[in-house]
Amino acid sequence: MLDLNQRVVLDRAGFAALLQALADDGHALVGPTVGDGAIVLDAIAGIDDLPRGVGDDQAPGHYRLRDRGDAALFGYAVSPHAWKRELLPPRVPLVQIRRSATGLAIEAAPAPTRKVAFIGVRGCELAAIAIQDRVLATGAHPDADYAARRAQSFILAVHCGSPAGTCFCVSMETGPRARGAFDLAATELLDGEHRFVIEIGSDAGRAILARVASRTATTDDVTAATAVTDHAATQMGRAMPTAGLRDLLMANLEHPRWQHVADRCLGCANCTMSCPTCFCTSVEDTTDLSGDVATRTRRWDSCFTADFAYVHGGSARPSLRARYRQWMTHKLATWHDQFDSSGCVGCGRCITWCPVGIDLTEEVAAIRAAPAPRSHADG
Amino acid sequence: MSRPTLAVWKFASCDGCQLSLLDCEDELLAVCGAIELASFAEATSHVAPGPYDLSLVEGSITTPHDALRIKEIRAQSKTLVTIGACATSGGLQALRNTRDHAAMLASVYARPDYLETLATSTAIADHVPVDFELRGCPIDKHQLLEVVSAFLHGRKPNVQRHSTCLECKMRGTVCVMVAKGQPCLGPVTHAGCNALCPTYARGCFGCFGPSDAARPVPMADRLIALGTARPVVERLFETFNVAAPAFREGAARARGDAPPKDHE
Ligand code: SF4
Ligand code: SF4
Ligand code: SF4
Numbered sequence: 001m002l003d004l005n006q007r008v009v010l011d012r013a014g015f016a017a018l019l020q021a022l023a024d025d026g027h028a029l030v031g032p033t034v035g036d037g038a039i040v041l042d043a044i045a046g047i048d049d050l051p052r053g054v055g056d057d058q059a060p061g062h063y064r065l066r067d068r069g070d071a072a073l074f075g076y077a078v079s080p081h082a083w084k085r086e087l088l089p090p091r092v093p094l095v096q097i098r099r100s101a102t103g104l105a106i107e108a109a110p111a112p113t114r115k116v117a118f119i120g121v122r123g124c125e126l127a128a129i130a131i132q133d134r135v136l137a138t139g140a141h142p143d144a145d146y147a148a149r150r151a152q153s154f155i156l157a158v159h160c161g162s163p164a165g166t167c168f169c170v171s172m173e174t175g176p177r178a179r180g181a182f183d184l185a186a187t188e189l190l191d192g193e194h195r196f197v198i199e200i201g202s203d204a205g206r207a208i209l210a211r212v213a214s215r216t217a218t219t220d221d222v223t224a225a226t227a228v229t230d231h232a233a234t235q236m237g238r239a240m241p242t243a244g245l246r247d248l249l250m251a252n253l254e255h256p257r258w259q260h261v262a263d264r265c266l267g268c269a270n271c272t273m274s275c276p277t278c279f280c281t282s283v284e285d286t287t288d289l290s291g292d293v294a295t296r297t298r299r300w301d302s303c304f305t306a307d308f309a310y311v312h313g314g315s316a317r318p319s320l321r322a323r324y325r326q327w328m329t330h331k332l333a334t335w336h337d338q339f340d341s342s343g344c345v346g347c348g349r350c351i352t353w354c355p356v357g358i359d360l361t362e363e364v365a366a367i368r369a370a371p372a373p374r375s376h377a378d379g
Numbered sequence: 380m381s382r383p384t385l386a387v388w389k390f391a392s393c394d395g396c397q398l399s400l401l402d403c404e405d406e407l408l409a410v411c412g413a414i415e416l417a418s419f420a421e422a423t424s425h426v427a428p429g430p431y432d433l434s435l436v437e438g439s440i441t442t443p444h445d446a447l448r449i450k451e452i453r454a455q456s457k458t459l460v461t462i463g464a465c466a467t468s469g470g471l472q473a474l475r476n477t478r479d480h481a482a483m484l485a486s487v488y489a490r491p492d493y494l495e496t497l498a499t500s501t502a503i504a505d506h507v508p509v510d511f512e513l514r515g516c517p518i519d520k521h522q523l524l525e526v527v528s529a530f531l532h533g534r535k536p537n538v539q540r541h542s543t544c545l546e547c548k549m550r551g552t553v554c555v556m557v558a559k560g561q562p563c564l565g566p567v568t569h570a571g572c573n574a575l576c577p578t579y580a581r582g583c584f585g586c587f588g589p590s591d592a593a594r595p596v597p598m599a600d601r602l603i604a605l606g607t608a609r610p611v612v613e614r615l616f617e618t619f620n621v622a623a624p625a626f627r628e629g630a631a632r633a634r635g636d637a638p639p640k641d642h643e
Contacts, residue, residue: 036553036580061601063558080553090549266594266601268566269541273548284537286525289409291532300549305541306592320592355544355556355566356601 007217007225010196014212015073015186016047018156018198021211022117027154030086031119032079038063041081044119051076058164058237058348061357074120074188077164078347082276083125084132086116087149094283094296112145117154121182123175124167124347126157128276130180134339135279154204157182161228165237166348168361172242174345176232184209187225197225238348240361241368245342246333248368253325257366262321264356269302271350271358272327277343280308303327328360383432383531386418388452390438390445391472391500395517396463397421397437402520410524413531429455433530436509439465439472439500446497446506453507458530461503462523464516464619468588471516473500473622500622511536514569516586516619522571539570540591543583547574555582562607564615567593567625588620595629596638609633 055068056076093109136146160176169175183205186196272278282301309316335343351359417427434456480498484491529536543565555561563582569590602612612633616626627639
């Protein structure tokens with residue numbers, strides 16, 4: 001029996017067998033694959049669907065694939081898609097109400113029953129899942145749909161060896177080593193023999209791994225694996241010092257920088273849609289033409305849309321300045337008050353996928369460089 | 380109880396939007412069961428007298444006669460919904476609004492003096508109060524059905540006014556602007572098409588017109604910074620919704636002009 005603390009090594013065939021074992025166990029495999037000029041998260045059949053020798057270049061408002069010239073299967077940073085697509089899908093039916101001669105029949109949407117194995121989850125993404133777990137699956141009113149999807153997910157994390165130009169997980173203390181609730185975690189090694197050093201994080205992970213031929217990791221394997229993430233930690237494209245960040249932002253709610261960003265921002269909501277921790281949704285009610293069937297659906301929404309903060313009589317956040325400030329202060333400041341952590345995991349998606357390349361690390365740095373001497377938050 | 384009456388009216392337009400109603404093949408029987416078609420030239424030549432419970436108006440106002448006709452239709456309609464880019468912003472034909480109208484007529488017609496037209500093509504809402512504007516060139520038939528259902532059941536149509544980018548992201552489409560550097564108007568364009576063009580690897584053309592909080596100036600600046608020539612950016616804003624104030628502002632920015640005056 002494999003020990004929880006034991007590390008084992010799989011070669012490429014072994015890693016392929018691991019994916020196959022997950023599929024044989026009834027999991028749908030979702031993982032990175034090349035599509036539409038990016039490495040997206042999508043259904044994969046097995047190892048052959050993973051990107052091979054493909055890397056990514058990411059910068060504010062910019063993403064391109066590149067040829068790495070090697071055989072790496074995980075040689076890139078995060079995808080435009082976040083795992084919330086699986087756990088908090090863009091649209092979820094909630095309830096259907098049918099009217100008939102005998103009255104109203106209320107039918108809750110069926111609970112999700114799909115077992116999904118998440119392949120290649122990064123440290124920042126694992127941290128984002130932990131944040132959404134805290135927000136959605138705990139407390140007095142856990143979200144049943146989210147909790148059911150989460151309970152049926154298997155996480156095969158991959159420690160990051162290729163951070164992108166927009167990454168800053170080191171600042172947010174979420175990577176490049178995945179920490180926390182994975183079932184298995186792999187480090188891909190490309191020196192000499194192409195192999196994967198595997199750590200076990202749960203009984204489910206141990207049980208799957210036991211079905212695959214592996215060998216015990218040597219000290220050299222473990223040292224090489226540690227070197228991958230140690231090196232990655234030096235390759236961060238960005239940094240965002242977090243000391244005193246909450247108080248800094250709350251003391252600068254009238255800083256001129258908010259208008260500066262509002263002048264450039266398109267209000268398009270790509271940042272929130274891409275962010276792995278953003279969880280805001282709206283509930284929509286529709287009827288069919290007969291009026292006998294009413295459907296309630298939950299869909300992604302964003303604090304960047306003008307209608308999102310619409311209350312009776314008008315919008316609570318009528319300007320883009322107010323909307324951007326709401327987003328950033330929630331992520332980096334009031335999230336601490338509400339959920340006891342930062343709402344940002346440093347994945348860089350909001351920077352890369354902003355069509356105009358607005359960069360929250362740069363906005364924070366600008367406020368830090370010239371904080372307002374006094375603002376109404378002080379008094 | 381008698382069914383509510385529906386009338387469909389045409390002004391300067393191509394008929395594409397009202398054809399969306401006939402395009403609702405699977406739902407057409409249900410539509411006809413729920414409402415009485417009082418006037419719909421594309422389906423029947425019969426025109427029942429008003430008043431009408433719901434009028435769908437396609438097309439823009441381009442003649443003095445139409446400017447009067449829309450007032451009569453409004454007076455005969457309990458609810459009036461405009462459909463499509465022509466009815467909601469003046470349409471492609473609003474290209475005339477900033478050009479020499481007389482010269483344009485003379486270049487096409489041998490006897491322009493036979494014509495009685497206005498120098499501008501304008502949205503229906505510029506002439507009469509409108510209860511709801513459904514965007515698109517053409518409109519989306521699912522949205523049309525939603526608007527008709529909402530009207531029938533006295534609820535708000537479930538039609539979002541935010542940017543097309545939300546639809547792109549919800550579909551999981553990879554952004555063509557970020558990943559390919561293609562010019563895309565999605566960030567300033569009203570949702571409704573379910574991000575059709577980006578999903579087929581092309582930038583958005585803006586056929587649904589400006590989103591509720593569109594930012595045309597930084598949009599134009601970004602397209603230019605990405606290497607799109609200024610006249611191309613200008614053209615991008617000057618298509619189906621050329622007269623929409625936000626798109627005029629984007630075109631003016633691309634030309635390097637001051638923003639158009641009548642925009643708040
Ligand atoms: S705010 Fe940006 S960098 Fe932080 S978690 Fe969200 S998308 Fe990633
Ligand atoms: S910050 Fe960027 S992605 Fe977010 S709404 Fe503004 S322009 Fe769009
Ligand atoms: S492709 Fe266009 S519509 Fe889609 S996210 Fe990018 S800018 Fe927005």
